[in-house]
Amino acid sequence: MSLATTIVxxxxxxxxxxxxxxxxCTAIGIMCLIxxxxxxxxxxxxxxxxxxxxxxxxxxxxAFYMIHLIVMRTGE
Structure with a gap:
């Protein structure tokens, strides 16, 4: 039901x-889905x-979330 609410x-x-x-439009559906x-x-x-x-x-x-800032700063 929560997936259907999110899609609608x-x-x-x-x-x-x-x-x-x-x-x-999607906040309530995503909260119910979680x-x-x-x-x-x-x-x-x-x-x-x-x-x-x-x-x-x-x-x-x-793991990528934990190091993404380092990756972005190195790329600059």
Whole structure:
């Protein structure tokens, strides 16, 4: 249900003023989606976010987040 809310919110973005369209239309859906994923993780329910590939991508993403400023400053 939360994924559907997020998708519907995304498609409604063109009905809102351009300055805040994505934030206004998708914030509630994304918050519900995060809560649903966290609840499924707490309950140890099967989820695509718990696969080995997703976990590895999350680890790589976090590692890059930790060093991205150093990479950007070195590139300058």
């Amino acid at each position: 919110g995304y498609f409604l973005t063109y009905q809102v003023h351009a300055e805040y369209r994505y934030e206004a 809560a649903a994923v966290a609840l499924a993780d707490i309950r140890s329910e099967p989820s695509p976010w718990r696969s080995r590939r997703a976990v590895k991508l999350g680890e790589l993403s976090f």
